[in-house]
Amino acid sequence: MWNGDYIFLLRNMIVKDFKIRYRNMSLGVFWSLLNPLVMMGVLTFVFTRIFPNNQHKDFAVFVLCGLVPYNFLSVAWNSGTTSIMNNAGLIKRVPVPREVVPIAAVLSNCVHLGIQILLLLVATIAFGNGINIHWLWLPLVWALEIVFVCGITLVTSAFDVYIRDMRYVVESSITVMFWLVPIFYGFEIIPQQYRDVYQFNPVAALVLCLRNILLEARSPNAETLLKLMLVSVGTFIIGWGIFGKMKQRFFDYL
Amino acid sequence: MNIIELDNVSKSFHRAAGRQLLRNHVSRWLGYKTPEPFFAIKNVSFKVKPGETVGVIGANGAGKSTLLSLVTGLTPPCKGRLEVNGRVAALLELGCGFHPDLTGRENVMLNASLLGFKRKRAEDLYENIVDFSELQDVMDEPLRTFSTGMNMRLAFSVAVNLDPEVLIIDEVLAVGDRAFQEKCVEKIFEIKNQGKTIFAVSHAAGAIQHLCDRALWLDHGELVMDGNCREVLHAYEGHVTSPGKHKHS
Numbered sequence: 001m002w003n004g005d006y007i008f009l010l011r012n013m014i015v016k017d018f019k020i021r022y023r024n025m026s027l028g029v030f031w032s033l034l035n036p037l038v039m040m041g042v043l044t045f046v047f048t049r050i051f052p053n054n055q056h057k058d059f060a061v062f063v064l065c066g067l068v069p070y071n072f073l074s075v076a077w078n079s080g081t082t083s084i085m086n087n088a089g090l091i092k093r094v095p096v097p098r099e100v101v102p103i104a105a106v107l108s109n110c111v112h113l114g115i116q117i118l119l120l121l122v123a124t125i126a127f128g129n130g131i132n133i134h135w136l137w138l139p140l141v142w143a144l145e146i147v148f149v150c151g152i153t154l155v156t157s158a159f160d161v162y163i164r165d166m167r168y169v170v171e172s173s174i175t176v177m178f179w180l181v182p183i184f185y186g187f188e189i190i191p192q193q194y195r196d197v198y199q200f201n202p203v204a205a206l207v208l209c210l211r212n213i214l215l216e217a218r219s220p221n222a223e224t225l226l227k228l229m230l231v232s233v234g235t236f237i238i239g240w241g242i243f244g245k246m247k248q249r250f251f252d253y254l
Numbered sequence: 255m256n257i258i259e260l261d262n263v264s265k266s267f268h269r270a271a272g273r274q275l276l277r278n279h280v281s282r283w284l285g286y287k288t289p290e291p292f293f294a295i296k297n298v299s300f301k302v303k304p305g306e307t308v309g310v311i312g313a314n315g316a317g318k319s320t321l322l323s324l325v326t327g328l329t330p331p332c333k334g335r336l337e338v339n340g341r342v343a344a345l346l347e348l349g350c351g352f353h354p355d356l357t358g359r360e361n362v363m364l365n366a367s368l369l370g371f372k373r374k375r376a377e378d379l380y381e382n383i384v385d386f387s388e389l390q391d392v393m394d395e396p397l398r399t400f401s402t403g404m405n406m407r408l409a410f411s412v413a414v415n416l417d418p419e420v421l422i423i424d425e426v427l428a429v430g431d432r433a434f435q436e437k438c439v440e441k442i443f444e445i446k447n448q449g450k451t452i453f454a455v456s457h458a459a460g461a462i463q464h465l466c467d468r469a470l471w472l473d474h475g476e477l478v479m480d481g482n483c484r485e486v487l488h489a490y491e492g493h494v495t496s497p498g499k500h501k502h503s
Contacts, residue, residue, distance in 0.1 A: 004370025012364040093350040251329035
Protein backbone atom coordinates (compact mmCIF):
# COMPACT_ATOMS: atom_id res chain seq x y z
CA MET A 1 0.00 0.00 0.00
CA TRP A 2 2.67 2.44 1.05
CA ASN A 3 5.22 3.00 -1.67
CA GLY A 4 6.91 6.18 -0.63
CA ASP A 5 10.42 7.42 -0.29
CA TYR A 6 12.12 5.34 2.41
CA ILE A 7 15.25 7.46 2.58
CA PHE A 8 13.29 10.71 2.92
CA LEU A 9 11.05 9.17 5.58
CA LEU A 10 13.94 7.68 7.51
CA ARG A 11 15.80 10.97 7.38
CA ASN A 12 12.84 12.90 8.75
CA MET A 13 12.22 10.33 11.48
CA ILE A 14 15.87 10.45 12.52
CA VAL A 15 15.85 14.25 12.65
CA LYS A 16 12.72 14.08 14.77
CA ASP A 17 14.14 11.60 17.28
CA PHE A 18 17.38 13.51 17.48
CA LYS A 19 15.73 16.89 18.02
CA ILE A 20 13.37 15.57 20.64
CA ARG A 21 16.21 14.12 22.62
CA TYR A 22 18.09 17.40 22.75
CA ARG A 23 15.25 19.83 23.24
CA ASN A 24 16.02 22.42 25.87
CA MET A 25 19.39 20.92 26.77
CA SER A 26 22.08 23.51 27.20
CA LEU A 27 24.87 20.97 26.76
CA GLY A 28 23.23 19.29 23.77
CA VAL A 29 25.48 16.82 22.01
CA PHE A 30 28.24 17.33 24.57
CA TRP A 31 26.42 14.83 26.71
CA SER A 32 27.55 12.11 24.37
CA LEU A 33 31.15 13.05 25.17
CA LEU A 34 30.63 13.62 28.87
CA ASN A 35 29.04 10.28 29.65
CA PRO A 36 31.83 8.03 28.31
CA LEU A 37 34.50 10.35 29.67
CA VAL A 38 33.08 10.19 33.19
CA MET A 39 32.65 6.40 32.99
CA MET A 40 36.14 6.06 31.62
CA GLY A 41 37.51 8.13 34.50
CA VAL A 42 35.61 6.17 37.14
CA LEU A 43 36.49 2.74 35.77
CA THR A 44 40.12 3.71 35.29
CA PHE A 45 40.26 4.97 38.88
CA VAL A 46 38.65 1.79 40.25
CA PHE A 47 40.76 -0.63 38.23
CA THR A 48 44.11 1.07 38.53
CA ARG A 49 43.92 2.47 42.06
CA ILE A 50 41.49 0.25 43.98
CA PHE A 51 41.97 -3.06 42.19
CA PRO A 52 45.40 -2.47 40.70
CA ASN A 53 45.70 -4.20 37.41
CA ASN A 54 48.90 -3.98 35.46
CA GLN A 55 47.99 -6.26 32.60
CA HIS A 56 46.83 -3.49 30.36
CA LYS A 57 48.77 -0.45 29.47
CA ASP A 58 46.66 2.58 28.57
CA PHE A 59 43.81 1.30 30.69
CA ALA A 60 41.74 4.40 29.87
CA VAL A 61 41.66 3.62 26.14
CA PHE A 62 41.25 -0.06 26.89
CA VAL A 63 38.07 0.73 28.86
CA LEU A 64 36.85 3.18 26.26
CA CYS A 65 37.01 0.42 23.62
CA GLY A 66 34.43 -1.40 25.72
CA LEU A 67 32.35 1.57 26.78
CA VAL A 68 31.58 3.05 23.36
CA PRO A 69 30.02 -0.13 21.87
CA TYR A 70 28.24 -0.82 25.16
CA ASN A 71 26.83 2.72 25.37
CA PHE A 72 25.44 2.46 21.89
CA LEU A 73 23.78 -0.86 22.66
CA SER A 74 22.34 0.50 25.86
CA VAL A 75 20.91 3.75 24.54
CA ALA A 76 19.81 2.53 21.11
CA TRP A 77 18.24 -0.71 22.30
CA ASN A 78 16.41 1.01 25.13
CA SER A 79 14.97 3.82 23.06
CA GLY A 80 14.24 1.49 20.15
CA THR A 81 12.27 -0.94 22.28
CA THR A 82 9.72 1.65 23.34
CA SER A 83 9.65 3.35 19.93
CA ILE A 84 6.51 1.62 18.65
CA MET A 85 4.63 2.45 21.83
CA ASN A 86 5.90 6.02 21.81
CA ASN A 87 4.78 6.43 18.22
CA ALA A 88 1.44 4.71 18.74
CA GLY A 89 -0.29 7.76 17.28
CA LEU A 90 1.56 7.33 14.01
CA ILE A 91 1.07 3.57 13.87
CA LYS A 92 -2.66 3.94 14.41
CA ARG A 93 -3.16 6.73 11.91
CA VAL A 94 -0.71 6.42 9.05
CA PRO A 95 0.03 3.31 7.01
CA VAL A 96 3.80 3.82 7.07
CA PRO A 97 5.96 0.70 6.98
CA ARG A 98 6.22 -0.10 10.67
CA GLU A 99 9.84 -1.22 10.42
CA VAL A 100 10.85 2.39 9.89
CA VAL A 101 9.93 3.38 13.45
CA PRO A 102 12.33 1.18 15.47
CA ILE A 103 15.06 1.41 12.84
CA ALA A 104 14.92 5.20 12.85
CA ALA A 105 15.08 5.13 16.65
CA VAL A 106 18.28 3.08 16.50
CA LEU A 107 19.83 5.09 13.68
CA SER A 108 19.15 8.42 15.37
CA ASN A 109 21.64 7.30 18.00
CA CYS A 110 24.32 7.00 15.37
CA VAL A 111 25.09 10.68 15.69
CA HIS A 112 26.19 10.10 19.27
CA LEU A 113 27.92 6.97 18.22
CA GLY A 114 29.89 8.93 15.63
CA ILE A 115 30.96 11.47 18.23
CA GLN A 116 31.94 8.75 20.68
CA ILE A 117 33.91 6.87 18.04
CA LEU A 118 35.74 10.09 17.30
CA LEU A 119 36.50 10.45 21.00
CA LEU A 120 37.79 6.89 21.05
CA LEU A 121 40.06 7.47 18.07
CA VAL A 122 41.38 10.72 19.49
CA ALA A 123 42.07 9.00 22.81
CA THR A 124 43.83 6.15 21.02
CA ILE A 125 46.18 8.56 19.29
CA ALA A 126 46.62 10.72 22.38
CA PHE A 127 47.85 7.67 24.29
CA GLY A 128 50.49 7.10 21.68
CA ASN A 129 48.95 4.41 19.52
CA GLY A 130 49.36 5.35 15.91
CA ILE A 131 47.05 4.99 12.98
CA ASN A 132 47.57 1.71 11.18
CA ILE A 133 46.29 -0.05 8.07
CA HIS A 134 43.94 -2.24 10.11
CA TRP A 135 41.79 0.82 10.86
CA LEU A 136 40.16 -0.04 7.55
CA TRP A 137 38.25 -2.75 9.43
CA LEU A 138 36.58 -0.17 11.65
CA PRO A 139 33.67 0.80 9.37
CA LEU A 140 32.74 -2.86 8.89
CA VAL A 141 32.81 -3.87 12.55
CA TRP A 142 30.86 -0.80 13.61
CA ALA A 143 28.30 -1.31 10.86
CA LEU A 144 27.80 -4.86 12.09
CA GLU A 145 27.01 -3.66 15.59
CA ILE A 146 24.42 -1.25 14.20
CA VAL A 147 22.88 -4.08 12.17
CA PHE A 148 22.80 -6.27 15.27
CA VAL A 149 21.15 -3.59 17.43
CA CYS A 150 18.56 -2.96 14.70
CA GLY A 151 17.81 -6.69 14.70
CA ILE A 152 17.25 -7.10 18.43
CA THR A 153 15.33 -3.83 18.55
CA LEU A 154 12.92 -5.04 15.88
CA VAL A 155 12.14 -8.05 18.06
CA THR A 156 11.84 -6.28 21.39
CA SER A 157 9.88 -3.32 20.03
CA ALA A 158 7.33 -5.68 18.49
CA PHE A 159 7.04 -7.68 21.73
CA ASP A 160 6.68 -4.46 23.71
CA VAL A 161 3.34 -3.85 22.00
CA TYR A 162 1.89 -7.13 23.21
CA ILE A 163 3.76 -7.49 26.47
CA ARG A 164 4.48 -4.08 27.90
CA ASP A 165 6.96 -5.45 30.41
CA MET A 166 9.40 -5.96 27.57
CA ARG A 167 11.12 -2.65 28.28
CA TYR A 168 12.04 -3.83 31.78
CA VAL A 169 13.39 -7.08 30.39
CA VAL A 170 15.55 -5.00 28.06
CA GLU A 171 16.68 -2.67 30.84
CA SER A 172 17.72 -5.61 32.99
CA SER A 173 19.49 -7.31 30.10
CA ILE A 174 21.47 -4.14 29.47
CA THR A 175 22.60 -4.05 33.10
CA VAL A 176 23.63 -7.70 32.86
CA MET A 177 25.49 -6.97 29.65
CA PHE A 178 27.72 -4.46 31.40
CA TRP A 179 29.31 -7.40 33.21
CA LEU A 180 29.16 -9.91 30.40
CA VAL A 181 30.81 -7.69 27.83
CA PRO A 182 34.54 -7.42 28.47
CA ILE A 183 34.50 -3.70 29.23
CA PHE A 184 36.85 -3.45 32.19
CA TYR A 185 38.52 -6.84 31.82
CA GLY A 186 40.43 -8.35 28.96
CA PHE A 187 39.49 -11.24 26.78
CA GLU A 188 42.48 -13.30 27.81
CA ILE A 189 41.36 -13.72 31.42
CA ILE A 190 38.09 -15.36 30.35
CA PRO A 191 38.44 -19.11 30.92
CA GLN A 192 38.95 -21.04 27.70
CA GLN A 193 35.64 -22.91 27.84
CA TYR A 194 33.62 -19.65 27.84
CA ARG A 195 35.59 -17.81 25.20
CA ASP A 196 33.90 -19.31 22.17
CA VAL A 197 30.48 -18.60 23.61
CA TYR A 198 31.56 -15.07 24.49
CA GLN A 199 32.37 -14.27 20.90
CA PHE A 200 28.85 -15.06 19.83
CA ASN A 201 27.81 -11.89 21.60
CA PRO A 202 28.35 -9.33 18.85
CA VAL A 203 29.04 -6.54 21.31
CA ALA A 204 31.77 -8.58 23.00
CA ALA A 205 33.15 -9.54 19.60
CA LEU A 206 33.21 -5.89 18.57
CA VAL A 207 35.08 -4.91 21.75
CA LEU A 208 37.63 -7.60 21.01
CA CYS A 209 38.03 -6.43 17.41
CA LEU A 210 38.43 -2.81 18.50
CA ARG A 211 41.21 -3.70 20.93
CA ASN A 212 42.96 -5.75 18.26
CA ILE A 213 42.80 -2.91 15.79
CA LEU A 214 43.40 0.12 17.98
CA LEU A 215 45.70 -1.14 20.74
CA GLU A 216 47.46 -4.12 19.26
CA ALA A 217 47.67 -2.80 15.69
CA ARG A 218 46.63 -6.08 14.13
CA SER A 219 43.65 -7.19 12.12
CA PRO A 220 40.87 -8.95 14.04
CA ASN A 221 40.81 -12.71 14.20
CA ALA A 222 38.95 -14.23 11.23
CA GLU A 223 36.87 -16.48 13.47
CA THR A 224 35.73 -13.56 15.61
CA LEU A 225 34.85 -11.54 12.52
CA LEU A 226 32.90 -14.43 11.08
CA LYS A 227 30.92 -14.92 14.28
CA LEU A 228 30.28 -11.19 14.53
CA MET A 229 29.01 -11.14 10.97
CA LEU A 230 26.88 -14.29 11.26
CA VAL A 231 25.20 -13.30 14.49
CA SER A 232 24.61 -9.67 13.48
CA VAL A 233 23.18 -10.36 10.06
CA GLY A 234 21.31 -13.43 11.35
CA THR A 235 19.73 -11.43 14.17
CA PHE A 236 18.65 -8.78 11.72
CA ILE A 237 17.04 -11.26 9.34
CA ILE A 238 15.26 -13.15 12.11
CA GLY A 239 14.23 -9.87 13.75
CA TRP A 240 12.83 -8.58 10.46
CA GLY A 241 10.85 -11.80 10.05
CA ILE A 242 9.42 -11.77 13.57
CA PHE A 243 8.55 -8.10 13.28
CA GLY A 244 6.80 -8.73 9.98
CA LYS A 245 4.62 -11.38 11.58
CA MET A 246 3.83 -9.34 14.65
CA LYS A 247 3.19 -5.97 13.02
CA GLN A 248 -0.13 -7.02 11.56
CA ARG A 249 -1.90 -6.84 14.89
CA PHE A 250 -0.17 -3.70 16.22
CA PHE A 251 -3.24 -1.66 15.42
CA ASP A 252 -5.49 -3.84 17.58
CA TYR A 253 -3.18 -3.74 20.55
CA LEU A 254 -2.15 -0.09 20.62
CA MET B 255 -12.08 -0.10 -12.02
CA ASN B 256 -13.19 0.58 -8.48
CA ILE B 257 -11.01 2.70 -6.30
CA ILE B 258 -12.25 1.11 -3.09
CA GLU B 259 -13.89 -2.29 -2.99
CA LEU B 260 -15.11 -4.16 0.06
CA ASP B 261 -16.57 -7.61 -0.24
CA ASN B 262 -18.17 -9.05 2.90
CA VAL B 263 -15.57 -7.45 5.13
CA SER B 264 -15.63 -8.06 8.86
CA LYS B 265 -13.30 -6.80 11.54
CA SER B 266 -13.43 -8.00 15.08
CA PHE B 267 -11.47 -7.05 18.15
CA HIS B 268 -11.01 -9.13 21.24
CA ARG B 269 -12.46 -7.43 24.24
CA ALA B 270 -9.57 -8.52 26.40
CA ALA B 271 -6.97 -7.19 24.00
CA GLY B 272 -6.35 -4.16 26.17
CA ARG B 273 -5.21 -6.19 29.17
CA GLN B 274 -1.62 -7.25 28.91
CA LEU B 275 -1.13 -9.08 32.18
CA LEU B 276 0.88 -12.26 32.25
CA ARG B 277 -2.04 -14.27 33.58
CA ASN B 278 -4.17 -13.20 30.62
CA HIS B 279 -1.48 -14.32 28.20
CA VAL B 280 -1.01 -17.60 30.02
CA SER B 281 -4.69 -18.43 30.20
CA ARG B 282 -5.07 -17.61 26.53
CA TRP B 283 -2.16 -19.83 25.56
CA LEU B 284 -3.54 -22.63 27.67
CA GLY B 285 -6.90 -22.12 26.02
CA TYR B 286 -8.85 -21.67 29.23
CA LYS B 287 -10.80 -18.83 27.79
CA THR B 288 -10.90 -17.25 24.42
CA PRO B 289 -11.85 -13.63 24.81
CA GLU B 290 -15.16 -12.97 23.13
CA PRO B 291 -14.76 -11.19 19.82
CA PHE B 292 -16.48 -7.91 19.25
CA PHE B 293 -17.41 -7.08 15.69
CA ALA B 294 -16.67 -3.47 14.84
CA ILE B 295 -17.50 -4.13 11.17
CA LYS B 296 -19.77 -6.95 10.13
CA ASN B 297 -20.19 -8.21 6.55
CA VAL B 298 -19.87 -4.85 4.89
CA SER B 299 -19.76 -4.72 1.09
CA PHE B 300 -19.61 -1.68 -1.13
CA LYS B 301 -17.68 -0.24 -4.05
CA VAL B 302 -16.49 3.28 -4.65
CA LYS B 303 -15.79 4.41 -8.18
CA PRO B 304 -13.21 7.06 -9.03
CA GLY B 305 -14.60 10.55 -8.62
CA GLU B 306 -17.37 9.59 -6.25
CA THR B 307 -17.88 11.49 -3.03
CA VAL B 308 -19.11 9.13 -0.38
CA GLY B 309 -20.16 10.06 3.11
CA VAL B 310 -20.35 7.58 5.96
CA ILE B 311 -22.73 8.35 8.80
CA GLY B 312 -23.57 6.58 11.99
CA ALA B 313 -23.73 7.08 15.72
CA ASN B 314 -20.67 6.89 17.95
CA GLY B 315 -19.37 3.34 17.98
CA ALA B 316 -21.06 2.41 14.73
CA GLY B 317 -17.74 1.37 13.23
CA LYS B 318 -16.94 4.46 11.17
CA SER B 319 -13.38 4.85 12.36
CA THR B 320 -12.70 1.15 12.01
CA LEU B 321 -13.97 1.33 8.46
CA LEU B 322 -11.53 4.15 7.75
CA SER B 323 -8.67 2.21 9.31
CA LEU B 324 -9.48 -0.69 7.01
CA VAL B 325 -9.67 1.49 3.93
CA THR B 326 -6.37 3.23 4.72
CA GLY B 327 -4.70 -0.14 5.27
CA LEU B 328 -3.86 0.37 8.92
CA THR B 329 -5.29 -2.96 9.89
CA PRO B 330 -6.17 -6.01 7.82
CA PRO B 331 -9.78 -7.27 7.76
CA CYS B 332 -10.52 -10.46 9.71
CA LYS B 333 -12.78 -11.78 6.99
CA GLY B 334 -13.68 -10.76 3.47
CA ARG B 335 -11.81 -9.06 0.68
CA LEU B 336 -10.72 -5.45 0.57
CA GLU B 337 -9.06 -3.65 -2.28
CA VAL B 338 -7.88 -0.07 -2.50
CA ASN B 339 -6.27 1.37 -5.60
CA GLY B 340 -4.53 4.68 -5.59
CA ARG B 341 -2.86 6.71 -2.92
CA VAL B 342 -5.05 7.41 0.03
CA ALA B 343 -4.42 10.58 1.98
CA ALA B 344 -6.00 10.27 5.34
CA LEU B 345 -7.18 13.23 7.28
CA LEU B 346 -7.78 10.67 9.99
CA GLU B 347 -6.64 12.86 12.76
CA LEU B 348 -5.29 16.19 11.73
CA GLY B 349 -1.63 16.59 12.46
CA CYS B 350 -1.21 13.16 14.01
CA GLY B 351 2.43 13.02 12.99
CA PHE B 352 3.17 16.51 14.24
CA HIS B 353 5.64 17.01 17.01
CA PRO B 354 5.71 20.20 19.08
CA ASP B 355 9.50 20.42 19.18
CA LEU B 356 9.96 20.39 15.43
CA THR B 357 9.57 23.55 13.39
CA GLY B 358 6.62 24.09 11.10
CA ARG B 359 8.73 23.23 8.09
CA GLU B 360 10.13 20.05 9.62
CA ASN B 361 6.65 18.94 10.55
CA VAL B 362 5.37 19.49 7.03
CA MET B 363 8.25 17.45 5.62
CA LEU B 364 7.79 14.69 8.17
CA ASN B 365 4.09 14.51 7.44
CA ALA B 366 4.66 14.44 3.70
CA SER B 367 7.17 11.62 4.03
CA LEU B 368 4.82 9.67 6.29
CA LEU B 369 2.16 9.93 3.62
CA GLY B 370 4.61 8.51 1.12
CA PHE B 371 5.87 11.52 -0.80
CA LYS B 372 9.19 11.70 -2.53
CA ARG B 373 11.45 14.41 -1.26
CA LYS B 374 11.38 16.36 -4.50
CA ARG B 375 7.59 16.35 -4.65
CA ALA B 376 7.26 17.39 -1.01
CA GLU B 377 9.57 20.33 -1.59
CA ASP B 378 7.56 21.39 -4.64
CA LEU B 379 4.32 21.27 -2.69
CA TYR B 380 5.77 23.05 0.32
CA GLU B 381 5.07 26.52 -1.10
CA ASN B 382 1.41 25.68 -1.71
CA ILE B 383 1.01 24.35 1.80
CA VAL B 384 2.51 27.43 3.40
CA ASP B 385 0.53 29.78 1.18
CA PHE B 386 -2.68 28.02 2.01
CA SER B 387 -2.04 28.05 5.74
CA GLU B 388 -1.04 31.76 5.68
CA LEU B 389 1.66 30.97 8.24
CA GLN B 390 4.71 32.12 6.22
CA ASP B 391 6.24 34.08 9.09
CA VAL B 392 6.33 31.32 11.66
CA MET B 393 7.34 28.23 9.68
CA ASP B 394 10.81 28.14 11.23
CA GLU B 395 9.50 28.33 14.78
CA PRO B 396 8.86 25.18 16.80
CA LEU B 397 5.28 24.01 16.62
CA ARG B 398 4.80 24.37 20.38
CA THR B 399 4.83 28.14 19.92
CA PHE B 400 1.83 27.89 17.56
CA SER B 401 -1.68 28.49 18.84
CA THR B 402 -4.15 25.62 18.58
CA GLY B 403 -5.82 27.31 15.67
CA MET B 404 -2.53 27.78 13.80
CA ASN B 405 -1.69 24.16 14.45
CA MET B 406 -4.95 22.98 12.93
CA ARG B 407 -4.53 25.29 9.96
CA LEU B 408 -1.13 23.87 9.19
CA ALA B 409 -2.34 20.29 9.58
CA PHE B 410 -5.30 20.92 7.33
CA SER B 411 -3.16 22.65 4.73
CA VAL B 412 -0.81 19.68 4.60
CA ALA B 413 -3.65 17.21 4.17
CA VAL B 414 -5.50 19.01 1.40
CA ASN B 415 -2.48 20.18 -0.53
CA LEU B 416 -0.74 16.85 -0.83
CA ASP B 417 -2.76 16.02 -3.89
CA PRO B 418 -4.12 12.63 -2.88
CA GLU B 419 -6.05 10.37 -5.21
CA VAL B 420 -8.46 9.55 -2.44
CA LEU B 421 -9.10 12.13 0.26
CA ILE B 422 -10.36 10.75 3.52
CA ILE B 423 -12.00 13.11 5.93
CA ASP B 424 -12.77 12.09 9.49
CA GLU B 425 -15.25 14.50 11.07
CA VAL B 426 -13.13 17.57 10.42
CA LEU B 427 -14.20 19.47 7.34
CA ALA B 428 -13.05 22.89 8.34
CA VAL B 429 -10.79 24.38 10.98
CA GLY B 430 -9.73 27.79 12.24
CA ASP B 431 -11.67 31.01 12.27
CA ARG B 432 -14.68 31.76 10.10
CA ALA B 433 -12.67 33.03 7.15
CA PHE B 434 -10.32 30.08 7.19
CA GLN B 435 -13.18 27.61 7.54
CA GLU B 436 -14.71 28.98 4.36
CA LYS B 437 -11.38 28.56 2.65
CA CYS B 438 -11.23 24.93 3.82
CA VAL B 439 -14.67 24.12 2.50
CA GLU B 440 -13.84 25.85 -0.77
CA LYS B 441 -10.66 23.78 -1.07
CA ILE B 442 -12.50 20.53 -0.47
CA PHE B 443 -15.03 21.38 -3.13
CA GLU B 444 -12.17 22.24 -5.43
CA ILE B 445 -10.73 18.78 -4.86
CA LYS B 446 -14.14 17.30 -5.51
CA ASN B 447 -14.50 19.24 -8.73
CA GLN B 448 -11.12 17.98 -9.90
CA GLY B 449 -12.75 14.57 -9.98
CA LYS B 450 -10.95 13.18 -6.96
CA THR B 451 -12.54 10.55 -4.80
CA ILE B 452 -13.60 11.72 -1.38
CA PHE B 453 -14.51 9.48 1.51
CA ALA B 454 -15.93 11.48 4.42
CA VAL B 455 -17.02 10.24 7.81
CA SER B 456 -19.21 12.08 10.25
CA HIS B 457 -21.84 11.59 12.90
CA ALA B 458 -23.36 14.91 11.88
CA ALA B 459 -25.47 14.68 8.77
CA GLY B 460 -25.11 18.38 8.01
CA ALA B 461 -21.40 18.15 7.38
CA ILE B 462 -21.64 15.69 4.52
CA GLN B 463 -24.99 16.74 3.12
CA HIS B 464 -23.54 19.36 0.82
CA LEU B 465 -20.36 17.57 -0.13
CA CYS B 466 -21.38 14.01 -0.85
CA ASP B 467 -23.38 12.45 -3.66
CA ARG B 468 -23.71 9.14 -1.96
CA ALA B 469 -23.97 8.05 1.63
CA LEU B 470 -23.43 4.88 3.62
CA TRP B 471 -25.19 4.43 6.93
CA LEU B 472 -23.45 2.25 9.48
CA ASP B 473 -25.07 0.97 12.61
CA HIS B 474 -23.36 -1.40 15.07
CA GLY B 475 -20.90 -2.38 12.40
CA GLU B 476 -23.48 -3.23 9.79
CA LEU B 477 -24.27 -1.37 6.62
CA VAL B 478 -27.89 -0.34 7.02
CA MET B 479 -28.33 1.73 3.91
CA ASP B 480 -26.32 2.68 0.85
CA GLY B 481 -27.57 5.11 -1.71
CA ASN B 482 -28.28 8.68 -2.67
CA CYS B 483 -27.00 11.04 -0.04
CA ARG B 484 -30.29 12.88 0.51
CA GLU B 485 -32.33 9.71 0.97
CA VAL B 486 -29.89 8.05 3.31
CA LEU B 487 -29.54 11.17 5.42
CA HIS B 488 -33.29 11.52 5.57
CA ALA B 489 -33.70 7.96 6.79
CA TYR B 490 -30.81 8.38 9.26
CA GLU B 491 -32.28 11.51 10.75
CA GLY B 492 -35.67 9.88 11.05
CA HIS B 493 -34.00 7.04 12.89
CA VAL B 494 -32.03 9.30 15.20
CA THR B 495 -35.04 11.33 16.26
CA SER B 496 -37.30 8.31 16.71
CA PRO B 497 -35.15 5.18 16.96
CA GLY B 498 -38.12 2.89 17.61
CA LYS B 499 -39.64 3.27 14.17
CA HIS B 500 -36.76 2.02 12.12
CA LYS B 501 -36.50 -1.68 11.62
CA HIS B 502 -33.10 -3.11 10.83
CA SER B 503 -33.37 -5.26 7.81
